[in-house]
Amino acid sequence: MSTMRGVGIGLGVAQGPVARMAEPLAAPEDAASTLTPEEESARVREAVAAVARELEARGEQAGGAARDVLEAQAMMAEDPTLDDEISTRVQAGKTGEFAVHDAFASFRDTLAAMGGYLGERAADLDDVAQRVIARLRGLPAPGVPDPGHPFVLVAKDLAPADTALLDLDKVLALITSDGGPTSHTAILAREKSIVAIVGATDAVNLTDGQTVIVDAAQGIVTTDPSADELAKAQERAEARRAAADAPITPGALSDGTAIPLLANLGKPGGAQEAVELGAEGVGLFRTEFLFLSASHAPTIEEQRTSYTELLQAFPGKKVVVRALDAGADKPLAFLNDAHEENPALGLRGLRALRASEDILREQLTALAEADAVTDADLWVMAPMVSNVEETDYFVSMAHEHGIKTAGVMVEVPSSALMADRILQTADFASIGTNDLTQYTMAADRLLGSVASFQDPWHPAVLKLVKATADGGAKNGKPVGICGEAAADPLLAVVLVGLGATSLSMAPTALADVRATLLTHSLDDARRIADAALAADDAATARAAAQAAAAPKENQQ
Incomplete structure (x- = not known):
């Protein structure tokens, strides 16, 4: 028996025989064709x-x-x-x-x-x-193997065409040698509640048919486990299933401290599933779906219809809507079609909206009209806010259009460092950990070659989260988390320990995060967060938090 480490996604544990993705086809030789x-x-x-x-x-x-x-x-x-x-x-x-x-x-x-x-x-x-x-x-297309029985899929990474149609009755778990916590495979695993470990570099040594235990909670793959180890893993899997079937309760720590657990949504159609999985509201509603497939901006009426559908699904609940976040990885011809050498640092988010202010005004008008005919508690926030002046601009305009609660997204270090000033004006802040990590670590979140840098566990990122939360506490303003980091159960505890007042995530991650929060008090969360902050890098921070979070009888 031996073990290898990676980044676990969620709290799941699974076991079974390995089936490896086929190696890529060999590159064709540069030879002359015999055909015309x-x-x-x-x-x-x-x-x-x-x-x-x-x-x-x-x-x-x-x-x-x-x-x-x-x-x-x-x-x-x-x-x-x-x-x-x-x-x-x-x-x-x-x-x-x-x-x-x-x-x-x-x-x-x-x-x-x-x-x-x-x-x-x-x-x-x-x-x-x-x-x-x-x-x-004349060969079969490369893709997921089918050994004829349930299996643990091992790959370098997975292509979108493979992940889209994974047979979850056969794929017991995923192990990849590449990728990080925000990789395509990791996001898919969270969305579909697949037990997964990514970035396990030693996974290249696993062989077809080899029995493994995949422990996502610990980020450990155990190879050739004993019968006793298999039995313990099975007990944990059954206990987790029982916990998932338990009655849904509001998010809270073990001492009763309320931590609302909200859903990230991309379309109104996902609202019902989110409610069924226990979402207490919406922490991030992405409005881009209305714009990305259009050649021109949607009308106020078209927007109002979609926003009304969303708000009606959450009567009396908080629904945080993000104003159009275009540019960078979401270019829109009618908003900003100018070529930019580095669009991630260009005219994106609120900057793009200010350059086409009529689009922003129409969106705020549609949101206010939808709010007027529904009972949800609507909050609206601006994307990619980098300074106090931008905050003043957006909050003033939102209030002018009838939005009662207007805030900002903290996605760049400047806004985190200036949070105490920004939150004098903004009604709330929401931290987008994906972009905050990208800009803090100078690592493109969509570029595989620097995926190892795109880890929200890095103490530099955690310090910026704490700076933002401290700014909220100083001004009596809430600071939530709406990036992928909130879906990591242990990191969720750390984020609360740093001062986050709510967590928003993919709906399928709610059960694991809810269960983990209930095992720690606020004092525990702060102690675990301090352990992570004291580390030098992401891997050490994660390990320090795991050690601090372990039951006292397991600590040395």
Whole structure:
């Protein structure tokens, strides 16, 4: 028996035999084709079209966010520029396989250099290229194995096309050697309540059929466990299932300190599930869905209809709506179509809204009108606020349009460091830990090559959370968390210990966070947070918090 460590997602524990993702197809050799360029072109176009249709079909079956990702991949496969690149190579006498490999690789490097949203899409190109080459070779498309029995899936990482349709009756758990707590795989695992450990670098040594225990709560994979270890893991899994089935109670610590547990939502249609899973309101409602698929801004009437649907689902409950957060990884032609070398540091969030103020005014008008005909407690916040002046601008405008509670998102270090001044004006603050980590660590949150830096456990990030919470306490203003960090049960305890007054997350994470909070008092949370703050890096902070949170009989 041996163990390996990674970043656990949630509190789950599972056991079973390993099934590894197949290794990527070998790169085609640069050899001359035995076919005419016309024949090679026909082969390639058939293969590309077939792969695009398959991706669209998978997206239609999966629905939701997965459908959007897969449809984007299908469009990418048939991109005219990429088609021209492939044709140039085929006309030069290359095989279809090599032409696809080389053209996709060149296109991928170009997108990766752009960073942000396009940088993330570059990683998806590898998966599309592999599927097209497999089709040309007459081989099965790379993807999730099917050994004919339930299994623990082990991979370097998972492509969106694979994660979208995972059979949760067969996939007992996920282990990846790459990725971090905000990777695509980690986010999927939280959304679907899959037991997962990401970033377990030693997972490359696991073999098909090898029995493992995946303990997400501890971030440990145990290989070749004893019968006693398997029995203990099974007992823990059953206890967790029983806890999940227990009556839902409001979020609170063991000493009765209330910590409201809220949901992150992207569309009104997700409200019912959130309520069923115990959400006490909404801590982040992303309004981008109304804008991203449109060629022009939606009307006030269209917006009001969607906001009313959302607010009606939470009578008497707090619903925090984020004003349109466009730019960077969410470009909108009608808002800001100017090319930017580094859009993550450009005209995004509130900056973009100020440049097109009519869009902001229309959104605030629609929200106020929806609030007037519903019973929810509407809070509205501005994205990417970086200073006091921006705070004054947004809060004044929101109040002018009839919004009673107006706040800001803290996503950049400047706003965290100035929180005591910002919260003199803002009615509340909500910390977006994904972007706060990105800007603190100077690591693009969508770029796999720097994923190891994108860890909200880093003490530098935690200190900024504390600075923001201290600013809220000084002014008597609430400070919530709405980034992925809140979905990590132990990190949720740390965030409360740092002064967070509410936590918002994917609805499927609510049960684990609720259960973990109930095992610690406020004094415990502060002690655990202090242990994490004293560390030098993210991994050490996580380990220190785990040690501080362990039952006293388990501490040395």
